[in-house]
Amino acid sequence: MFKKIIILLLLSIVSLYAIEEQSIQKVVDTKVRQVLDILKDKTLSHTQKDTKNIRIIDDIFDYDIMSQISLGKRWKSLSKNEKTQFTKAFEKKIKHSYLDKLRLYNNQQVIIKELKKVKSNRITLETQIIGVDDTYKVIYLFYKNKQNNQWYIYDVELVGVSIIQTYRKQFSEFLNTKSVKQLIESL
Amino acid sequence: MKLLYFFIFTTVALVTFQGCTTKEATPDLNHQQVKTEITTSDMLQHSIPDNQEAEDQTDGFEDEFSAQETDIASDPLSGYNKVMTSFNDTFFVYLLNPIAKGYAYIIPEPLRIGISNAFQNIQFPIRFVNNLLQGKFQNSSDELERFIINSTVGVAGLMDVATNHMTTPIPAHDEDFGQTLGHYGVGSGFHIVLPFFGPSNVRDIVGLSADAYISPLVNIRGMENYKIPDNFDQSIGIVAVQFINKTSLHLGEYESLKEDAIDLYSFFRDTYEQKRASDIEE
Numbered sequence: 001m002f003k004k005i006i007i008l009l010l011l012s013i014v015s016l017y018a019i020e021e022q023s024i025q026k027v028v029d030t031k032v033r034q035v036l037d038i039l040k041d042k043t044l045s046h047t048q049k050d051t052k053n054i055r056i057i058d059d060i061f062d063y064d065i066m067s068q069i070s071l072g073k074r075w076k077s078l079s080k081n082e083k084t085q086f087t088k089a090f091e092k093k094i095k096h097s098y099l100d101k102l103r104l105y106n107n108q109q110v111i112i113k114e115l116k117k118v119k120s121n122r123i124t125l126e127t128q129i130i131g132v133d134d135t136y137k138v139i140y141l142f143y144k145n146k147q148n149n150q151w152y153i154y155d156v157e158l159v160g161v162s163i164i165q166t167y168r169k170q171f172s173e174f175l176n177t178k179s180v181k182q183l184i185e186s187l
Numbered sequence: 188m189k190l191l192y193f194f195i196f197t198t199v200a201l202v203t204f205q206g207c208t209t210k211e212a213t214p215d216l217n218h219q220q221v222k223t224e225i226t227t228s229d230m231l232q233h234s235i236p237d238n239q240e241a242e243d244q245t246d247g248f249e250d251e252f253s254a255q256e257t258d259i260a261s262d263p264l265s266g267y268n269k270v271m272t273s274f275n276d277t278f279f280v281y282l283l284n285p286i287a288k289g290y291a292y293i294i295p296e297p298l299r300i301g302i303s304n305a306f307q308n309i310q311f312p313i314r315f316v317n318n319l320l321q322g323k324f325q326n327s328s329d330e331l332e333r334f335i336i337n338s339t340v341g342v343a344g345l346m347d348v349a350t351n352h353m354t355t356p357i358p359a360h361d362e363d364f365g366q367t368l369g370h371y372g373v374g375s376g377f378h379i380v381l382p383f384f385g386p387s388n389v390r391d392i393v394g395l396s397a398d399a400y401i402s403p404l405v406n407i408r409g410m411e412n413y414k415i416p417d418n419f420d421q422s423i424g425i426v427a428v429q430f431i432n433k434t435s436l437h438l439g440e441y442e443s444l445k446e447d448a449i450d451l452y453s454f455f456r457d458t459y460e461q462k463r464a465s466d467i468e469e
Contacts, residue, residue: 160462
């Protein structure tokens with residue numbers, strides 16, 4: 001009896017890891033649908049929609065990693081306090097920007113296209129937004145967190161433009177002439 | 188007996204979890220802090236992991252992102268470009284956008300989409316030729332099919348029948364001469380911001396000029412039979428309608444995009460160069 005439980009337990013641990021990877025497509029699909037439904041819901045106010053949507057996207061976006069990448073090599077030179085402050089400010093900025101974009105595309109259709117495993121710890125998920133006069137390719141980039149083996153989004157590519165890359169460029173130029181403190185303030 | 192089971196259980200569990208960690212961790216790593224799963228609100232209180240592992244992960248990203256970085260080492264026109272960027276911004280905010288809003292108010296959306304389709308359709312020669320030049324023959328034939336179907340069944344291109352009303356939709360394949368040059372390895376050259384048209388670079392300006400020859404919408408002396416406008420003023424008129432119509436279908440997007448910018452010029456320059464690089468790659 002006990003043996004069976006042990007075996008079951010072990011099996012479930014193994015399959016837990018496996019499901020995480022396979023379920024990316026499904027999870028994104030449900031999340032996109034939920035977000036679109038919320039956007040279409042006329043009974044909710046703007047702020048209500050935003051809080052609801054943030055709750056949906058939060059557990060798949062890794063804002064920590066995004067902040068680190070966006071600062072590049074400069075990240076290491078920041079004090080612990082600065083790191084926390086920057087991450088907080090950047091997270092807010094990213095969320096705001098993402099929700100703002102979503103609001104523009106509220107009546108549109110989203111198609112989940114294909115999942116590609118680029119490396120053992122990198123997966124890209126291509127989606128397509130059907131707009132009024134054009135279609136837009138949106139790619140979500142996932143990485144596998146080594147500590148808990150979960151997959152998180154670390155970047156989003158809108159029509160070939162990487163969001164994090166764009167911030168990275170801008171931050172590095174900003175920091176050429178100004179301080180980290182000023183950067184945090186400007187966010 | 189119970190004790191034995193417990194012993195077996197703990198041994199098995201330990202061995203398994205040990206197996207997990209050694210599989211995932213890098214060789215030089217013996218200690219590993221367990222990072223809690225990142226969730227909504229504790230995200231803010233969550234201290235940033237600065238252990239060895241996190242550093243390793245960033246390094247992987249560091250290579251990934253610096254490799255993709257578009258090279259804008261030389262930007263000799265940055266002074267002029269910045270001025271032109273604010274000119275274009277002012278033009279957009281105070282002229283084009285208000286006009287487009289008024290236009291959107293008067294003309295119903297389906298008609299505006301139709302006009303947009305018709306503009307797309309009439310510029311078929313650009314896409315057809317450039318797909319051919321890049322050896323993308325299937326895309327060229329798709330474009331030809333689209334042009335024939337949309338020009339006839341789609342009433343002069345007003346309806347995009349090939350995309351919306353076919354059992355197997357024929358996709359459009361946007362290509363221009365700038366992309367063709369890029370396809371054959373021509374570098375982008377330095378960045379130039381054009382009045383009204385916005386960000387561009389040396390390669391893409393050459394591309395635009397070449398495409399103007401085959402576009403039916405730009406007048407060129409000696410080619411009056413093929414071209415729709417007979418003179419420069421008519422060309423300008425057509426472009427103006429095209430601009431206003433396009434903007435009316437994308438109201439609010441420019442403002443939203445602008446909010447992501449810390450410095451408007453470098454933001455538009457980088458996004459433009461990234462977008463072009465990705466277009467060429469396809």
